[in-house]
Amino acid sequence: xxxxxxxxxxxxxxxxxxxxxxxxxxxxxxxxxxxxxxxxxxxxxxxxxxxxxxxxxxxxxxxxxxxxxxxxxxxxxxxxxxxxxxxxx
Amino acid sequence: xxxxxxxxxxxxxxxxxxxxxxxxxxxxxxxxxxxxxxxxxxxxxxxxxxxxxxxxxxxxxxxxxxxxxxxxxxxxxxxxxxxxxxxxxxxxxxxxxxxxxxxxxxxxxxxxxxxxxxxxxxxxxxxxxxxxxxxxxxxxxxxxxxxxxxxxxxxxxxxxxxxxxxxxxxxxxxxxxxxxxxxxxxxxxxxxxxxxxxxxxxxxxxxxxxxxxxxxxxxxxxxxxxxxxxxxxxxxxxxxxxxxxxxxxxxxxxxxxxxxxxxxxxxxxxxxxxxxxxxxxxxxxxxxxxxxxxxxxxxxxxxxxxxxxxxxxxxxxxxxxxxxxxxxxxxxxxxxxxxxxxxxxxxxxxxxxxxxxxxxxxxxxxxxxxxxxxxxxxxxxxxxxxxxxxxxxxxxxxxxxxxxxxxxxxxxxxxxxxxxxxxxxxxxxxxxxxxxxxxxxxxxxxxxxxxxxxxxxxxxxxxxxxxxxxxxxxxxxxxxxxxxxxxxxxxxxxxxxxxxxxxxxxxxxxxxxxxxxxxxxxxxxxxxxxxxxxxxxxxxxxxxxxxxxxxxxxxxxxxxxxxxxxxxxxxxxxxxxxxxxxxxxxxxxxxxxxxxxxxxxxxxxx
Numbered sequence: 001x002x003x004x005x006x007x008x009x010x011x012x013x014x015x016x017x018x019x020x021x022x023x024x025x026x027x028x029x030x031x032x033x034x035x036x037x038x039x040x041x042x043x044x045x046x047x048x049x050x051x052x053x054x055x056x057x058x059x060x061x062x063x064x065x066x067x068x069x070x071x072x073x074x075x076x077x078x079x080x081x082x083x084x085x086x087x088x089x
Numbered sequence: 090x091x092x093x094x095x096x097x098x099x100x101x102x103x104x105x106x107x108x109x110x111x112x113x114x115x116x117x118x119x120x121x122x123x124x125x126x127x128x129x130x131x132x133x134x135x136x137x138x139x140x141x142x143x144x145x146x147x148x149x150x151x152x153x154x155x156x157x158x159x160x161x162x163x164x165x166x167x168x169x170x171x172x173x174x175x176x177x178x179x180x181x182x183x184x185x186x187x188x189x190x191x192x193x194x195x196x197x198x199x200x201x202x203x204x205x206x207x208x209x210x211x212x213x214x215x216x217x218x219x220x221x222x223x224x225x226x227x228x229x230x231x232x233x234x235x236x237x238x239x240x241x242x243x244x245x246x247x248x249x250x251x252x253x254x255x256x257x258x259x260x261x262x263x264x265x266x267x268x269x270x271x272x273x274x275x276x277x278x279x280x281x282x283x284x285x286x287x288x289x290x291x292x293x294x295x296x297x298x299x300x301x302x303x304x305x306x307x308x309x310x311x312x313x314x315x316x317x318x319x320x321x322x323x324x325x326x327x328x329x330x331x332x333x334x335x336x337x338x339x340x341x342x343x344x345x346x347x348x349x350x351x352x353x354x355x356x357x358x359x360x361x362x363x364x365x366x367x368x369x370x371x372x373x374x375x376x377x378x379x380x381x382x383x384x385x386x387x388x389x390x391x392x393x394x395x396x397x398x399x400x401x402x403x404x405x406x407x408x409x410x411x412x413x414x415x416x417x418x419x420x421x422x423x424x425x426x427x428x429x430x431x432x433x434x435x436x437x438x439x440x441x442x443x444x445x446x447x448x449x450x451x452x453x454x455x456x457x458x459x460x461x462x463x464x465x466x467x468x469x470x471x472x473x474x475x476x477x478x479x480x481x482x483x484x485x486x487x488x489x490x491x492x493x494x495x496x497x498x499x500x501x502x503x504x505x506x507x508x509x510x511x512x513x514x515x516x517x518x519x520x521x522x523x524x525x526x527x528x529x530x531x532x533x534x535x536x537x538x539x540x541x542x543x544x545x546x547x548x549x550x551x552x553x554x555x556x557x558x559x560x561x562x563x564x565x566x567x568x569x570x571x572x573x574x575x576x577x578x579x580x581x582x583x584x585x586x587x588x589x590x591x592x593x594x595x596x597x598x599x600x601x602x603x604x605x606x607x608x609x610x611x612x613x614x615x616x617x618x619x620x621x622x623x624x625x626x627x628x629x630x631x632x633x634x635x636x637x638x639x640x641x642x643x644x645x646x647x648x649x650x651x652x653x654x655x656x657x658x659x660x661x662x663x664x665x666x667x668x669x670x671x672x673x674x675x676x677x678x679x680x681x682x683x684x685x686x687x688x689x690x691x692x693x694x695x
Contacts, residue, residue, distance in 0.1 A: 011677060018680070019595075022218050029214045033207060033386065034379050040200070040362035041370065050340030055360040058203040059427040060336065063210050063420050070217045070416050074409035077222070081406075086681040088404045 006086065014084045021080065025073050032065040101168050108173075111146075112312050118142065123499040132498045136275035139502040140509065143313060144290040147306045147513065154298030154305055159542055162299030162549065163230040163525060164400045169304055171407040175414020177307035178398045180314060180514035182209075182419055184260075185267030186575060188314060188511035191423075193483025195430035199359040201374065204381040206423050208579075210416060211382070212389025217412035220390060221399040223594045225408035226679045228686060230400065231522075232393040232586070233530040239593040240601035241672070241689065243535055248608045250526045252585030253393045255616075257519045258560065259574040264516035265291075265564035268509065275505045281565050287513070288561045295517045296550055299525075303517045304401060310510035311418060317507020318422050318487075325432050325494040335428035342431040349438040353476060359434060373640040380645035387651060388579025391586040394515075394522035405682035433486045436493050442476050449474065452492035456485060520560070524553040576644045577619055584615035584650025588658050594680070596662075597673050603662030611654025618646040 006014065036043075040054030048056065081087035100107070122135055156162055169177065187209065194202040227235050233253060237246030268287030273280045294306045326335035329342070346359050356368040363375040389395065398415075402408045440450050446467055456463040464480040487508075491500035528549035533540055540548070568574075588611060589604040621629040622636070622643040630636050641648055668676075671689040678687040 006681065011681070015680060022595075025214065025218050029211065029218075033211045033382055037207075037362070037379070037382075044360060044362065047344075048340070049337065050342070050344035052343070052360045054362055055200060055203070055343070056340075058200065058207055058362075060424045062207055063424050066211050066214050067413070067417050067420050069214050071410075071413040073214075073217050074406075074413055077409060078406060081682055086683040088406055088682050 006084070010084065014080070014086065017080050017084075018077065021073070021076050025069055028065070028069055032062040032069075036062065101170070104170065104173055108308060108312065111309060112316075115313065115316070119499060119503055122502065123497060126497055126499050132502075133277060135499055135502045136277075136505065139506040140272060140275050143506045143510065144513075146309060147290065148293040150306045150309060151294040151296075151298055151302040154302035156298050156301055157543070157546060159545065161301045162546055163529065164397075165299075165301040165304045167228075167401055167403055169401040169403075169411075171402060171411035172414050173308050174304075174398060174402050174407075174411040175418050176311040177304050178395065178411070178415035179418035179422075180307040180311035180510065181398055181518035182395060182415070182515070183314065183422060183511050184264055184515035184575075185271075185508060185512040186263070187422065187426075188318065188508050189267070189484050189487050192426045192429035192433075193481075193486035195427050196433050196481075196486050197483055199357070199430075200362045200364075201378065203427070204378050205385065206426060208382045208385025209389065210419060210423055212386035213412055213416035213419070215386060215390035216395070216399075217409060217416075219591050219595070220396060221412050222405045222409050222682070223679050224396060224590075225399050225402060226405050226682060226686065228400070230397075230529050231525050232396050232590070233526050234534070235593070236589055236604070237530065237534065238689075239672075239675070240589070240599075240604045242601060244605045245589065245601060245608070246530050246534065248605055248612075249586065249589075250530050252582065252608065252612055253526050254523060255612075256392060256578040256582035256585070257394060257523050260578045261516055261519040261523070261556075261560045262563045262568065263575045264512045264519065265561050266567070267512040268516065269564060271505055271509050271512065275502070280567075284561050284565050287509075288557055290513055291516045291520060292554060292557055294513070295521055296553055299549065300397075300401060300521060303514075303521055306517070307514045310514040313510040314507040314514075315418070315421055317503045317510070319425060320503060321490040321494055321496060321500055322425060322429050322432065324496055324500075325490065326428070328494060329432070329435075335432070336424055339428040339431040342428075342435045346431065346434050346438060349435075353438060353442060355476070359431070376640060377642055377645065380641050380648045384580050384583055384645045384647040384651075387583040387587050387647060388581075391582040391590065392578070393526070393582075393586070394518040396590075397522060397525070398518070429486055429490060433490065433493065437479070437481070442474055442479060444474055445472055446474050447472070450493075452489055455492060456489055516560075520553060520557055523556050524549060527552045527556070577646075580615055580619065580643075580645065580647035580650065581612065583647035584654055585612035587651065588654035592655075592658055592662075594676065597676050598662055598667055599658060600662045600665045600668055602665045603658045603660075606661040607654045607658030610657040611650040613650075614653045615646045615650030618649055619643050622646075 036057050040058065043054035043057065044052035046053040078087065122138055126135055160166055191205060194205065224235060229235065229238070233246050233249030236249040237243065265284055265287065269280050269284035272278070272287050273283035278286070295303050322335045323333045326338045327333045330338040332338050343360055350358050357364055357366060358368065361368065363370055363378060365371040365374060399408045399411060402411050441453055446465065453463065453465070457465050462482040462485050465474060466478050468478050469475065488504060491504060528545065532548050533545055585608050588607050592599040593604065618638070626636055638649065669689065674687045675689040678684060
C-alpha cells in the first residue's frame with residue numbers, strides 16, 4: 001500500500017470539499033425529513049391519484065429522496081476522491 | 090449450492106448465480122406447497138414445512154460458513170460486495186416489528202405512524218454521509234473499538250459497550266418474543282418451547298461462522314421476507330383495482346376511506362396530519378411527530394448492529410454504495426406498508442363495520458376465534474357491528490392479509506416464514522453485536538490482550554450462547570411492554586453514541602474527556618426521562634410540575650439527551666488539552682480512503 005502523500009493544504013482542500021458535500025446532502029435530508037412535512041396540512045388539500053399530497057410525501061416521496069441521496073452521495077464522493085487522488089485502487 | 094463457501098473467490102464470484110438459484114428454488118417450493126394444499130394436505134403440515142425448511146436452509150448456510158479465522162468471524166473476511174451487504178443490512182434492520190406490526194400501527198394511527206416509516210429510512214442518509222465510509226476505513230471489528238481507539242483508553246470503550254448493551258439487549262428480547270409467537274402459532278407447540286426452537290435457529294446461524302455465517306443467511310432471509318411481504322398485497326391490489334402495483338393503487342383506497350369515514354362519522358381521518366382524537370390540529374401531535382422522526386433517524390445511525398455491517402465490505406467505496414443498496418432494499422418494504430394499512434382499513438370499513446354480525450367476512454370469523462387479536466362485542470345488542478364494537482390488534486393486519494385477499498393457506502405460511510426470517514435475521518445481528526463487544530472489547534482488549542486466536546474464538550462463541558440463552562429466558566417471562574422498550578433502544582443509542590461517533594470523525598478537537606463526559610451525560614438524561622415518565626410519573630410531576638416536558642412522549646427522549654451529549658462533549662473538549670498530533674493524523678488517515686490508517690498508539694492494528 002502506498003502512503004497518500006497529501007500536503008497539508010491539499011488535505012484541507014479535500015476535506016473542505018467533502019464537508020461541503022456533507023452539508024448539501026444534510027440540507028436536502030432536512031427538507032425531506034422535516035421541512036416538507038411542516039406543510040403537510042395545506043399540502044393535503046392537493047390530491048394526485050387519490051393521494052393527499054402531504055400524506056404522499058410522508059409515505060413515499062421523502063423515502064424516494066432518501067434513496068437517491070444515498071446513491072448520489074456515493075457517486076459525488078467518489079468523484080472528489082478521484083479528483084484528489086485519494087480513491088482506492 | 091454445491092459451492093465451497095470457504096473458498097472466498099469461488100463463492101463470492103458466484104453470488105448472483107447462487108442466490109438467483111436459491112430464489113428460484115424458494116418460489117418453486119411455494120408452488121409445490123400450493124399444489125399439495127390443493128391435493129388436500131392439511132394446513133398444519135404446510136405450516137411445518139415453511140418453518141422447518143426455511144430454518145433448515147439458514148442452518149445449512151450457517152454450517153457451511155463455519156470458520157476458525159478472526160477476521161472471518163468478526164467481519165466476514167471483508168469480502169461482502171455492496172449489493173449483497175445492502176440485502177443483509179435490510180434483513181438485519183427489518184425486525185418482527187417492521188414486518189408484522191408497522192402496517193398495523195399505520196392502520197390504527199394513520200398519518201401519525203408515518204413517523205416510523207420516515208424515521209426508519211431517513212437515518213441511512215446520516216449513516217452514508219457521516220459514518221459508514223469512515224468506520225470502514227478505520228477497519229477494526231466493533232463500534233466500541235472505534236471509540237476506544239479514537240478516545241485513547243478504556244473509559245470510552247466501556248461507555249460504548251454499556252450503551253450498546255442497553256440499546257441492543259431489550260431489542261433482542263423482543264425478537265425472541267416474536268420468534269416464539271410465530272413458531273408456536275404455526276407449528277402448534279407452547280410459547281416457552283417455541284422460543285427455544287427459535288433459539289436453536291438463531292444460534293445455528295451465528296455460532297459457528299460469526300459474521301460470515303450471519304451475512305450469508307441474512308441475504309437468504311431478505312429474499313424470503315421481501316417475497317412474503319409483497320405477494321399478498323400485490324395480489325389484493327390486482328383484485329381490487331386491476332393493477333399489481335399497490336404503492337400506486339392505494340391512493341384510490343385512501344379516497345374511498347375518506348368518504349366512508351364521513352359516512353361512518355369518524356372524527357379522526359386516516360390521512361390527516363397532526364390531529365388529536367377529535368380530529369383537530371394539535372401542536373402536541375405536531376411536535377411529537379418531528380421529535381419521533383428525529384430520534385428514530387439518529388438512532389438508526391447509532392445502532393451498532395447496523396454500523397458493524399459496513400465493516401464487512403471490501404473497501405470504502407463499496408461501503409458507501411452499500412448504504413445506498415441498504416436503504417433501497419428497506420424502502421421496498423417500507424413504502425408498501427401504508428398500502429397494507431389502507432387496503433385493510435377499506436376492507437373493514439366497507440365489509441365489516443355496519444354489517445350484521447351473523448354475516449361477517451370469513452377472515453373476521455376466523456381471527457375472532459384466535460384469543461385476543463380480534464374482538465367483536467355486540468354492546469348494544471342490535472346484531473349490527475358498530476365501529477366501537479370492533480377491536481383489532483395491530484399485529485393482525487399483515488397476518489390476515491392473505492385471507493382478506495382470499496388467498497390459499499400456503500400464502501399464510503409464506504407470511505409466517507417471512508416474519509420468522511425478519512425476526513431471526515435481526516436477532517442474529519443483535520446477538521453478534523452484543524457478544525462481539527463483550528468478547529473483543531471487554532475480554533480481548535481489556536482483560537487478556539495476549540489471548541490466542543483459538544482462545545478468542547472460544548470465548549466469543551461461549552459469550553454468544555450465553556447472551557442468547559439469557560435473552561430467550563427473559564423473553565420466556567413475557568415481559569410487559571417489550572415493544573415499547575424496543576422503541577427506547579433508538580433513543581438510548583442516539584443519546585449515547587451519535588455525538589462521540591460523529592464528532593470523533595468530523596471534529597478533530599474532540600478530546601477523550603469530552604467524549605466520555607458527553608456519552609455519560611447524554612445517555613443519563615435520556616435514561617432519566619424514559620424511566621421517570623414511564624415508571625415514576627407522580628415523582629416527575631412533583632419535581633417539574635408537568636407530566637411530560639413540552640408534551641414530548643418518552644419514545645422520543647433522545648430529543649433531550651442528544652443536545653446535552655453534543656453540548657457537554659464540546660464544552661469539555663474545549664477546556665481540556667487538544668488531542669495529540671498523532672491522534673489528529675489518525676483522524677486524517679481515516680478521512681481519506683487511500684493509504685494506511687496511521688495508528689496513534691502502537692500495536693492496535695490486528
